[in-house]
Amino acid sequence: METRRATAIDMSTAYKAVARAALPHARLAVDPFHTAQLGNKAVSDVRRRVSHQLRHRRRRATDPEYTIKDLLLWGPGTLSDRGRRCILQTLTILEDLDGDTAHALRTAWNAKNLLLELLALSPARTGLATTRTDIDRHLTRFLDYCATFGKDVPEVVTLAETISDWRNEIATALLLGISNAAAEAVNRVTKLVYRTAFGLRNVPNQQRRASYAGSRSTRPDWLPAATAHPNFG
Template sequence: MEHAPGRGEDRAALLTAWIAKENLRTLLALARTGAGRHQVGHASWKFLTWCADSDIPEVRQLATTVDRWWPEVAALIDTGHSSAKSEGINRVIKLVARNAFGFRNAENQRLRTRCVTTRRARGQLRSAQL
């Protein structure tokens, strides 16, 4: 059975992207360890160097994005805290607003948003019910 041309390159690209992802996960996992500046710097250097040496535009873009957001990433690593919960709630609010696009009753829209963002309702609602 013949292999399609470029299959080896596809596998190499996939492996390169996977290693970049694992290097980023290693860097972000330092948030729960109390790692020192040297350890964080080494993990950051390893990730950014791997991505910069890559020929894959998406991997390089990932490194550019992480570098652009480095103050926030460093704050996560230093404190172990992030804004993930509030970002998740904002995502749900936007989803509800998109689903209700075109409705004329603003009060009902406000109540729907409040309902899906309350602590009790979040655990009970499924995305199909939004």
């Protein structure tokens, strides 16, 4: 299926319903960024919950699990050996304090890494086309891990259920290598233009400003560099 016959959306049932109504013949793909974000959220939720259960107070900067909160969100392909050792050493410390706490955090971290390994199959990341067989194998590995080791971790169960519900849209995004990153970038630029306006006195002009800024990367150069004024070169 050609990429022009597919559309990328956020992982939202409302967006899915709108896309189905507006583009009934298009294949739906979930933006990989939001899928990865869901995995990181599960890890952070587990870390906050087990920290409170262990100490019956809010987390502090000196808590072992808090010191690795950023490292836990790194992907398996970008985490350094030093960072991995730091995570494993911290999990060992937590095992001495409470085995259930360490198990929940370790399980959520491993589940997130398996999910990121699935997303890494996208041609946008590898430059190579993937197959549905490879996607199904990685997806089954993730779901099996969640069903066995993560069955007693509520956040991991919720993550697995959500990924299972959106498995077709995730597979489409990985097969075609598409995302809504371009739309998100235009949306961000538009918000920045509106914020720097310090108030709207002329709505049509403000809309023109946003449209001009958002289409900058797709417009041809109206003034070639060779003919540009030296004071502005």
